[in-house]
Amino acid sequence: MPNTIKTETLGFLRSLRSHNNREWFIRNKQKYLAAKENFILFVQTVLDEVSKFDESVAGTEASTTIYRLYRDMRFSRDPTPYKTNFGASLTGKGKEAPLAGYYLHLEPGSSFLAGGVYMSEPRQLAAIRERISGRAEEFLSIVNTRAFKKNFVIDGEKLSRVPQGFSKSNPMAEYLKFKQLVVLRSLDDKEVVSKDFAATCARVFRLMAPYNGFMNRAVLGLAPVVRGIFLEG
Numbered sequence: 001m002p003n004t005i006k007t008e009t010l011g012f013l014r015s016l017r018s019h020n021n022r023e024w025f026i027r028n029k030q031k032y033l034a035a036k037e038n039f040i041l042f043v044q045t046v047l048d049e050v051s052k053f054d055e056s057v058a059g060t061e062a063s064t065t066i067y068r069l070y071r072d073m074r075f076s077r078d079p080t081p082y083k084t085n086f087g088a089s090l091t092g093k094g095k096e097a098p099l100a101g102y103y104l105h106l107e108p109g110s111s112f113l114a115g116g117v118y119m120s121e122p123r124q125l126a127a128i129r130e131r132i133s134g135r136a137e138e139f140l141s142i143v144n145t146r147a148f149k150k151n152f153v154i155d156g157e158k159l160s161r162v163p164q165g166f167s168k169s170n171p172m173a174e175y176l177k178f179k180q181l182v183v184l185r186s187l188d189d190k191e192v193v194s195k196d197f198a199a200t201c202a203r204v205f206r207l208m209a210p211y212n213g214f215m216n217r218a219v220l221g222l223a224p225v226v227r228g229i230f231l232e233g
Contacts, residue, residue, distance in 0.1 A: 003038075003042045003044070004194070004195055004197060005039070005192050005193050006038050006193070008031070008034065009034075009035040009039060009106070010189060010192065012028070012032060013085060013106070013107060013108050014108045015031075016032075020081065020082055020084065021081070022081055025081070032069070035086075036069070036086070039066070039086045039088070040063055040066060042197075042198065043065060043066065043088045043090070044061075044062035046090070046104065046198055046201045046202060047060050047062055047065070050102060050202060054205075054209055056091070056099075057102075065091075066088050067086075067088070067089070068083075069082050069086070070083075071083055085110070086106040086107075087103065088103070089101055089103050090102040090103070090205075099212075099215075099216050099219060100115060100116050100211070100215035100219075101115065101212060102212070104201065109189065111188075112184050112185060112186045113184070113185045113201060113204045114182055114184045114185075115211060116156075116183050116208075117181050117215055118156070118180050118182055119180070120180075124218075125179065126165075127218040127219060128215055128219070129163065132175050132176060135214075136172050138214065139214060142210045143211065147207055148207060151207055152183035152207070152208070152211075153183070153184070154175070154178065154181055155183070156178050156179060156181055157178075157180050158177045158178050159177040160177075161177070
């Protein structure tokens with residue numbers, strides 16, 4: 001039986017949202033550790049399933065994909081010391097890789113699965129736009145499938161005009177305006193704690209795989225100094 005997300009894990013995150021301070025966290029440190037362990041074990045199950053159709057994640061240890069719960073408060077106006085979610089970025093090069101990947105966001109009432117690219121450096125984004133423009137038919141064959149359209153909408157920050165270097169009449173103009181090319185599927189809490197959740201994650205990520213692959217073939221053509229971040233929870 002695959003690992004599942006326990007109701008206690010969502011319960012901890014729900015309580016943390018209401019008591020986001022160090023004193024409460026210290027008193028409930030063991031609950032945090034138990035919830036974190038549950039999340040890591042679950043992510044490993046998902047990684048093992050994803051590796052069956054995306055060999056780039058094969059051998060990845062779940063612990064290396066998890067984002068810190070502790071917030072970086074140096075440049076934030078938010079005084080709360082902890083994030084109220086667990087997040088994992090499942091990419092073959094680690095969560096700081098410049099590649100499109102799979103992201104799992106666990107947060108009571110706001111959980112979701114995501115893919116694509118979120119924060120790209122200029123060269124990376126330019127390469128993706130060039131590929132979308134130059135391989136329009138291939139791109140549309142991915143995003144216009146019935147399964148893709150049923151599960152995802154391409155979302156993200158968008159320019160008001162077609163970026164420099166592309167014609168206003170470019171048939172892919174609306175896609176070229178995107179600064180972020182994220183696909184997302186929302187989850188409800190009942191689905192998250194179900195016994196089939198790992199299978200759901202694997203199924204949704206499999207649907208994302210061709211989209212991620214299209215993005216990554218553009219990025220992998222760049223020099224290795226290009227860096228970026230997919231998604232941070």
